[in-house]
Amino acid sequence: MLIDTHCHFNHQRLQDDLDGCLQRASAAGVLQMIVVGYDLPSSELAVAQAEAHPGVLFAAVGLHPHDSKDWSEEAEARLVELSEKPCVVAIGEIGLDFHHNFSPREAQYPAFRAQMRLARRVGLPVIIHCREAYPETLELLAEEGVRQIGGVMHCWSGSPEQAQLTVALGMALGFGGTLTFKSAEDIRVAARQAPAEALLIETDAPYLAPMPHRGKQNEPAYTRLVANHLASVRGISVDEIDSVTTQNAWRVFPRLEKPRSRADKRPA
Numbered sequence: 001m002l003i004d005t006h007c008h009f010n011h012q013r014l015q016d017d018l019d020g021c022l023q024r025a026s027a028a029g030v031l032q033m034i035v036v037g038y039d040l041p042s043s044e045l046a047v048a049q050a051e052a053h054p055g056v057l058f059a060a061v062g063l064h065p066h067d068s069k070d071w072s073e074e075a076e077a078r079l080v081e082l083s084e085k086p087c088v089v090a091i092g093e094i095g096l097d098f099h100h101n102f103s104p105r106e107a108q109y110p111a112f113r114a115q116m117r118l119a120r121r122v123g124l125p126v127i128i129h130c131r132e133a134y135p136e137t138l139e140l141l142a143e144e145g146v147r148q149i150g151g152v153m154h155c156w157s158g159s160p161e162q163a164q165l166t167v168a169l170g171m172a173l174g175f176g177g178t179l180t181f182k183s184a185e186d187i188r189v190a191a192r193q194a195p196a197e198a199l200l201i202e203t204d205a206p207y208l209a210p211m212p213h214r215g216k217q218n219e220p221a222y223t224r225l226v227a228n229h230l231a232s233v234r235g236i237s238v239d240e241i242d243s244v245t246t247q248n249a250w251r252v253f254p255r256l257e258k259p260r261s262r263a264d265k266r267p268a
Helices: 018-027 040-052 065-070 073-083 105-122 134-143 160-168 185-193 220-234 238-252
Strands: 002-007 030-036 057-061 088-097 126-131 151-153 172-175 199-201
Touching: 002 199, 002 220, 002 238, 018 030, 018 220, 030 040, 030 088, 030 220, 040 057, 040 073, 057 073, 065 088, 065 105, 073 088, 073 105, 088 105, 088 134, 105 126, 105 134, 126 134, 134 160, 160 172, 160 185, 172 185, 185 220, 199 220, 199 238, 220 238
Parallel strands: 002 030, 030 057, 057 088, 088 126, 126 151, 151 172, 172 199
Antiparallel strands: none
């Protein structure tokens, strides 16, 4: 089986085809998915979707750096409430984004720090968004004690050297569709060099569809294409990648439920 550790069924582009996406994901061997929030409404919806599909969908809750300007005591209190739900496996996606700067940098830093401290308080790992801000993000993660909680640097796009620094902080690296892009050689080098225990796979659906679907709508079924490409990059079997990344996901996100075996399902 495979686990898509980052998708957005809470995005309008996927909400209307949720059942179809789940069927195609299952057919591709993608049996668990984490629906990641990016503001309060999307975090609320991620929880609702996870509760409607127990054991298959799980949720992460948080404010994306784009929405850092909306951080408040009320937002923090609501995220704490949501984090108590058993289906919530992480705080995220949170971090820094210096590409768009939809929220000013002076708003991104305090929201990021506050959510890191929230994650430590509730005992959940973090899902980190980082774009054109790797040195600053790594520094803040170290300062805020990410080693205590762990998590993943989602949609890895940094250098191989930055990947080594991230792994040294106890973080996993999330590889998605960009791994398959022709221009992404640095990402492939990072994926090749990373220790096996640091590998996670994701789609970021509906964004960043892997080849040969680049430019089209992404969905969790395409986790299979990412896994196949990662196996090729590392020169190992697809079965090994499936096993390693699934075990890693269960370790990084302890609230993910391991599917019960048939023997476990027998009545007493």
